[in-house]
Amino acid sequence: MIDKLEFFIVLVREEHFGRAAEECGIAQPSLSAAIRQLEEQLGVQLVVRGSRYQGLTPEGQRVLEWAKRIVGDARTMREEMRAARKGLAGHIRLAVIPTALAMVPRLTEPFQEKHPNVTFSVVSRNSLQVLSQLDDFEIDAGITYLDNEPLGRVTSVPLYSEDYTLVTAEGTPHADRDTVTWAEMANIRLCLLTPDMQNRRIINQHLANAGVSITPMLESNSMVVLLSHVATGRWASIMPRNVAKSFGFTQGLRTIPIVEPEARHMVGLVAPYREPFTPLVSALLHEARGLGLDKTET
Incomplete structure (x- = not known):
């Protein structure tokens, strides 16, 4: 039954029989047959069927919780026995x-x-x-x-603990400062991570607390993209301290602590x-x- 529960978890994740079968490395009819066999073994319908996958029945939702627990325990057991041997x-x-x-x-x-x-x-x-x-x-x-x-x-x-700095090129406004405030970010041409990133939501909250609303001139989900733009001197960014150094962007850049408040996460x-x-x-x-x-x- 373990393999069928694993197939079931993948189907729920992919929400598509074809993609789930490909992920499991089996043919789609084999996947469909395995799910039906699981339903027969448990005596309940798990999947709402139509011309395509339409979600789970209430029983299917409950079985999903058990499936994750059982599959997780089975994987733990296999790894523990392998570690004991090798x-x-x-x-x-x-x-x-x-x-x-x-x-x-x-x-x-x-x-x-x-x-x-x-x-x-x-x-x-x-x-x-x-x-x-x-x-x-x-x-x-x-x-x-x-x-x-x-x-x-x-x-x-x-x-x-992550704290926050203004990352800007040397020779730009604010580059000679020892500190800057969250409120001063309103007047800076910023590039930031995209809104789906929690770092961006943290920054937005601190800006809002300072009474600042901004529209970034550029957004990306890549720190390297942001640092590349900061290095041109046309953009600045708000980043955790030492990110620029860690990614190798040190020459010509300054990291200036942001205060009022000094935020940490x-x-x-x-x-x-x-x-x-x-x-x-x-x-x-x-x-x-x-x-x-x-x-x-x-």
């Missing part, structure tokens, strides 16, 4: 908010030194996608904000709230707790 090995999938991408090596490098048979894949996602992909087993862990928007049922480990590692954890996730959480990064970013 030691810690495998692959960890991480999703990371754009502003935290540069800090990932501070976690992955010491981890891989201790566990050389573990590999990583790292993708950039917004905070909502991080939580959604955790819930759907698309990733093993994520790095996101911990204290600004609800996280739901996750296990979290603080990594560092915690960034950390999140993993599914599940006991026991898989051996890989358990080791990753242990590594994060030992880093001692839960202070202002330096």
Whole structure:
């Protein structure tokens, strides 16, 4: 039944039989047959059927909750037995908010030194996608904000406290300042992350608290794109301190602390709230707790 529950989870995520079958590596008729067999085994209809996928029945919604729990436990059991036989090995999938991408090596490098048979894949996602992909087993862990928007049922480990600076090219207005205020952002030609990014929502809230409403001249979901535009001298941006340095954009740029207030938000590692954890996730959480990064970013 485990494989059928896995197929069911993928179908709900993709909301399309053809795409789900492709994701599962089977033919669409095989997927449809597996879902029908699951319904027969459970004695309830799970999927509202028509000419295409139309969602779940109430029973299907409840089975989805059980399916995620059962599949998660089964994967944990398989990984634990593999670790018992061969030691810690495998692959960890991480999703990371754009502003935290540069800090990932501070976690992955010491981890891989201790566990050389573990590999990583790292993708950039917004905070909502991080939580959604955790819930759907698309990733093993994520790095996101911990204290600004609800996280739901996750296990979290603080990594560092993010504060905010005006990033601007040398020779531009404000470039010779020691500090700037949130209220002064109203008169600056800004490029910012897109509104689907929590960093942007945080910035918008601090601007609103200062009585400022802005329309960015450019938006992107890539920190590299923003820094490239700042480097031209025609734009400035609001970014966490040391982001420019972390991405290699240091020459000709200044980072000026934004005050009134000096805002801080915690960034950390999140993993599914599940006991026991898989051996890989358990080791990753242990590594994060030992880093001692839960202070202002330096």
